Amino acid sequence: xxxxxxxxxxxxxxxxxxxxxxxxxxxxxxxxxxxxxxxxxxxxxxxxxxxxxxxxxxxxxxxxxxxxxxxxxxxxxxxxxxxxxxxxxxxxxxxxxxxxxxxxxxxxxxxxxxxxxxxxxxxxxxxxxxxxxxxxxxxxxxxxxxxxxxxxxxxxxxxxxxxxxxxxxxxxxxxxxxxxxxxxxxxxxxxxxxxxxxxxxxxxxxxxxxxxxxxxxxxxxxxxxxxxxxxxxxxxxxxxxxxxxxxxxxxxxxxxxxxxxxxxxxxxxxxxxxxxxxxxxxxxxxxxxxxxxxxxxxxxxxxxxxxxxxxxxxxxxxxxxxxxxxxxxxxxxxxxxxxxxxxxxxxxxxxxxxxxxxxxxxxxxxxxxxxxxxxxxxxxxxxxxxxxxxxxxxxxxxxxxxxxxxxxxxxxxxxxxxxxxxxxxxxxxxxxxxxxxxxxxxxxxxxxxxxxxxxxxxxxxxxxxxxxxxxxxxxxxxxxxxxxxxxxxxxxxxxxxxxxxxxxxxxxxxxxxxxxxxxxxxxxxxxxxxxxxxxxxxxxxxxxxxxxxxxxxxxxxxxxxx
Ligand code: AMP
Numbered sequence: 001x002x003x004x005x006x007x008x009x010x011x012x013x014x015x016x017x018x019x020x021x022x023x024x025x026x027x028x029x030x031x032x033x034x035x036x037x038x039x040x041x042x043x044x045x046x047x048x049x050x051x052x053x054x055x056x057x058x059x060x061x062x063x064x065x066x067x068x069x070x071x072x073x074x075x076x077x078x079x080x081x082x083x084x085x086x087x088x089x090x091x092x093x094x095x096x097x098x099x100x101x102x103x104x105x106x107x108x109x110x111x112x113x114x115x116x117x118x119x120x121x122x123x124x125x126x127x128x129x130x131x132x133x134x135x136x137x138x139x140x141x142x143x144x145x146x147x148x149x150x151x152x153x154x155x156x157x158x159x160x161x162x163x164x165x166x167x168x169x170x171x172x173x174x175x176x177x178x179x180x181x182x183x184x185x186x187x188x189x190x191x192x193x194x195x196x197x198x199x200x201x202x203x204x205x206x207x208x209x210x211x212x213x214x215x216x217x218x219x220x221x222x223x224x225x226x227x228x229x230x231x232x233x234x235x236x237x238x239x240x241x242x243x244x245x246x247x248x249x250x251x252x253x254x255x256x257x258x259x260x261x262x263x264x265x266x267x268x269x270x271x272x273x274x275x276x277x278x279x280x281x282x283x284x285x286x287x288x289x290x291x292x293x294x295x296x297x298x299x300x301x302x303x304x305x306x307x308x309x310x311x312x313x314x315x316x317x318x319x320x321x322x323x324x325x326x327x328x329x330x331x332x333x334x335x336x337x338x339x340x341x342x343x344x345x346x347x348x349x350x351x352x353x354x355x356x357x358x359x360x361x362x363x364x365x366x367x368x369x370x371x372x373x374x375x376x377x378x379x380x381x382x383x384x385x386x387x388x389x390x391x392x393x394x395x396x397x398x399x400x401x402x403x404x405x406x407x408x409x410x411x412x413x414x415x416x417x418x419x420x421x422x423x424x425x426x427x428x429x430x431x432x433x434x435x436x437x438x439x440x441x442x443x444x445x446x447x448x449x450x451x452x453x454x455x456x457x458x459x460x461x462x463x464x465x466x467x468x469x470x471x472x473x474x475x476x477x478x479x480x481x482x483x484x485x486x487x488x489x490x491x492x493x494x495x496x497x498x499x500x501x502x503x504x505x506x507x508x509x510x511x512x513x514x515x516x517x518x519x520x521x522x523x524x525x526x527x528x529x530x531x532x533x534x535x536x537x538x539x540x541x542x543x544x545x546x547x548x549x550x551x552x553x554x555x556x557x558x559x560x561x562x
Contacts, residue, residue, distance in 0.1 A: 047162025088449035227418025256305035
């Protein structure tokens with residue numbers, strides 16, 4: 001299949017912001033795509049060549065891409081970099097450069113979807129000496145055979161920044177539209193596609209099955225993670241009860257990290273909430289799963305929580321977070337920061353989905369089949385009640401133990417993967433916000449290229465300022481007082497210096513920032529970093545004298561680790 005066909009689709013998708021139009025464009029492409037090419041086409045439409053949970057990563061940085069552009073066009077890296085800072089998108093830079101060097105395409109053969117897919121996939125398998133030059137060669141091979149517009153999308157895919165505005169929902173609807181059987185309502189079929197996706201987490205697999213009319217044959221697979229169920233925030237036990245119904249199951253909300261456990265006989269695979277495979281990083285928990293989970297094959301939902309090996313005291317998330325990204329010395333770290341598995345759900349048992357069973361029944365299955373052992377594997381602590389007062393008491397008890405709060409779950413509700421629905425709610429204390437000053441920023445990319453889009457925040461330390469994090473969340477594109485445009489308007493006159501896309505800014509603008517947690521960090525001069533910072537408002541009423549100081553940051557940090 002010609003790559004130009006896909007590029008034509010990308011271009012049409014770029015031209016519209018309308019969801020229905022996008023759906024129609026993709027559905028038309030899918031109808032015309034041969035069955036054996038659906039896999040590649042669906043991946044490339046999502047700007048990827050591997051599934052979300054695949055351990056392989058393309059791993060081509062923008063810097064390396066600049067070298068590949070240099071190698072295929074002869075344009076100097078400095079010039080490419082300058083253009084990149086101006087345009088904010090390497091795809092546009094390549095398009096422009098190759099557009100001026102049309103002769104390249106004259107000697108080339110036609111690019112196919114398969115060839116593009118294959119070369120980009122190969123980037124992930126390269127290791128050892130000579131990797132850089134081999135990577136450059138693979139990309140250069142594509143770029144020199146590409147027409148101008150093809151090169152643009154190759155570059156965007158290689159640096160994993162496609163940006164054609166195609167969300168999962170649009171892909172789902174397009175598959176439904178493309179392969180809708182006669183006499184079936186579109187709404188009903190969309191739901192079937194969604195269910196199939198929730199089982200497999202793979203649109204390619206779903207599209208092929210839909211085309212073959214074999215959606216029913218799709219099953220959950222031990223090597224594929226499920227999108228975990230998520231919770232909505234509530235402010236009180238009473239509000240929680242209203243949302244999930246009575247009686248509710250209230251559970252400790254532990255301050256660890258989500259772990260989806262897939263077991264098939266002796267084989268165990270572990271996934272994070274973001275569907276990353278972390279089996280290698282947590283080898284220490286595998287033997288206890290084999291030993292204490294008395295089910296041949298299953299998918300469990302759990303929270304891993306770290307503890308101090310000496311005192312046995314449970315530790316907050318930031319202590320085990322370092323275990324997730326680790327590549328080396330895994331055994332040593334496992335000894336230093338051991339973890340306990342707290343199981344709270346079961347999604348599949350011996351190949352059969354349990355998602356439609358009630359919370360009550362799923363918990364019963366867990367109790368029957370998991371042999372609990374403290375500091376190894378336990379079921380999360382819970383109560384079942386219709387009394388808001390009892391839940392408040394349980395909430396206080398949970399906070400007293402250093403947990404984040406509680407979860408409240410619909411006792412007769414099923415497991416709804418991948419969505420925040422009222423079946424689960426979370427209750428946790430509201431953190432005090434921090435008033436911080438902007439001391440730096442980065443110019444945006446794509447449609448934000450004219451605006452500052454990521455802002456460096458600092459707290460006060462005497463008369464100087466120390467960095468504590470970067471924020472881009474909470475700011476709107478339009479229709480708000482808090483837009484990128486407005487922040488850029490205020491900050492632009494305060495720019496002290498610029499280097500590439502980064503600017504240094506004179507402390508002036510104070511922002512009120514919320515966050516999930518304060519962590520210790522070597523990345524910022526304050527020694528702290530904010531987890532999930534979000535801009536709440538511009539504090540025109542505050543001057544830089546009012547910016548929160550390091551002592552207050554430290555106080556908040558200490559309070560949360562108590
Ligand atoms: P949040 O990250 O605030 O949206 O809260 C949801 C997260 O809380 C989940 O993704 C889990 O990692 C974590 N969690 C801790 N305890 C539980 C529990 N008992 N049930 C479900 N999730 C839990």
